[in-house]
Amino acid sequence: MSASRHGLVVALSLGALLLTSGAYAQGSTLARSDREATANVPAEVLVVLAKEDEGKIDPALKKLTALRRPPFNSFRSMQILSRPKLTLTPGKDAFVSLPNGRRLKLTLLRVMPDGRYKVRAAINRPNKSDYLPLLQVVASAGDPFFVAGQSYQGGTLVVGVTVDPKKTTQ
Amino acid sequence: MQSAKTEDDKLQMFFDGELAPDEEAAVRRDLESSAEGIARLREWEQIRNAMKSVSSDWAAEIDSDALFARIEAEISAPALPKPAQSAPPVLHVVPGGRERRVWGAVATGFAAAAAIFLAVMAWPAEQVTPGIDMARGTEVLEVDFGANTGTIFNVEGGAGESLAVIWIDDEEVGMP
Numbered sequence: 285m286s287a288s289r290h291g292l293v294v295a296l297s298l299g300a301l302l303l304t305s306g307a308y309a310q311g312s313t314l315a316r317s318d319r320e321a322t323a324n325v326p327a328e329v330l331v332v333l334a335k336e337d338e339g340k341i342d343p344a345l346k347k348l349t350a351l352r353r354p355p356f357n358s359f360r361s362m363q364i365l366s367r368p369k370l371t372l373t374p375g376k377d378a379f380v381s382l383p384n385g386r387r388l389k390l391t392l393l394r395v396m397p398d399g400r401y402k403v404r405a406a407i408n409r410p411n412k413s414d415y416l417p418l419l420q421v422v423a424s425a426g427d428p429f430f431v432a433g434q435s436y437q438g439g440t441l442v443v444g445v446t447v448d449p450k451k452t453t454q
Numbered sequence: 455m456q457s458a459k460t461e462d463d464k465l466q467m468f469f470d471g472e473l474a475p476d477e478e479a480a481v482r483r484d485l486e487s488s489a490e491g492i493a494r495l496r497e498w499e500q501i502r503n504a505m506k507s508v509s510s511d512w513a514a515e516i517d518s519d520a521l522f523a524r525i526e527a528e529i530s531a532p533a534l535p536k537p538a539q540s541a542p543p544v545l546h547v548v549p550g551g552r553e554r555r556v557w558g559a560v561a562t563g564f565a566a567a568a569a570i571f572l573a574v575m576a577w578p579a580e581q582v583t584p585g586i587d588m589a590r591g592t593e594v595l596e597v598d599f600g601a602n603t604g605t606i607f608n609v610e611g612g613a614g615e616s617l618a619v620i621w622i623d624d625e626e627v628g629m630p
Contacts, residue, residue: 347612348612349610349611349612350609350610350611350612350617350619353609353610354607354609355605355607355609355619355621356609356619396589398589399589400589400592400593402595413600414600414601414624415600415602415622415624416597416598416599416600416602416604416620416622417598417599417600418596418597418598419594419596419597419598419620420594420595420596420597421592421593421594421595421618422592422593422595423591423592423593424589424590424591424592424615427590427591427592427611427615427617428592428617429592429594429617429618429619429620430609430617430618430619430620431619431620431621431622432619432620432621432622433604433620433621433622433623433624434622434624435624
């Protein structure tokens with residue numbers, strides 16, 4: 285009897301070790317992959333008023349070559365209206381007021397397996413969902429994504445969001 | 455007229471004392487009326503006496519008190535027999551060794567499964583690692599345009615990375 289009990293204890297211990305190892309292995313794999321964002325990440329929002337009328341292109345935008353490519357290449361003038369910097373706290377909404385009265389809401393959700401950030405965004409008037417109810421993107425550090433199309437003062441608002449702008453992958 | 459079988463049955467019942475008194479008297483009279491019947495009657499009586507003698511001898515040899523004591527003991531005994539306390543230890547050693555071998559095999563199986571599991575789990579991580587350096591740009595996972603119409607573009611950035619552009623048409627909103 286004692287031999288069989290001893291064997292049972294050994295087998296159960298190994299089973300527990302297996303499960304623990306499996307969970308650890310899976311956890312470590314998850315740690316290398318998708319994981320909850322735990323640290324604050326800086327971000328920058330670029331608010332540009334773009335018009336098809338002939339005009340100036342803000343010199344600060346010359347480095348953003350993407351703004352000279354379709355669908356932006358029809359604009360002849362670009363003016364930076366604001367360039368707020370903010371800190372994204374995981375799971376907490378951060379707001380940026382836009383000149384047309386809407387607010388951009390940004391939420392840092394996760395860090396993806398490839399190191400990019402999963403971010404949720406929305407652009408609406410306060411307590412409304414009149415423009416962009418939901419947007420989820422993955423963004424590598426320093427690379428912007430754009431939300432464009434809002435009509436404002438005879439032009440179009442182009443909103444660029446860059447997560448972790450100083451830490452680029454280039 | 456009675457058949458031979460019926461007559462034998464009645465004779466058997468006569469010698470067993472199972473007939474009614476009037477029938478028994480009638481059968482006895484028939485048997486005693488002939489020499490053959492008298493001989494048969496004596497023969498059957500000898501057999502009966504012999505059997506009574508034998509059964510008396512067997513009954514004398516049986517210790518009835520001991521027999522009833524044994525019956526009572528077996529009736530009052532529990533339905534499931536208790537395991538013998540003085541079981542030979544060697545009978546336990548042999549299956550115990552088998553169990554040990556079985557559990558050893560189970561433990562070895564667990565260890566092998568753990569090793570394979572860990573190897574499988576570790577393998578994709580090695581494959582993923584190079585991809586981390588290649589992750590660039592921005593990408594739309596989900597978008598809800600609400601009541602508006604919209605388009606998703608991928609624009610090439612300065613370093614060749616793909617940048618997401620979400621273009622949504624709307625009417626101009628006034629200042630609040």
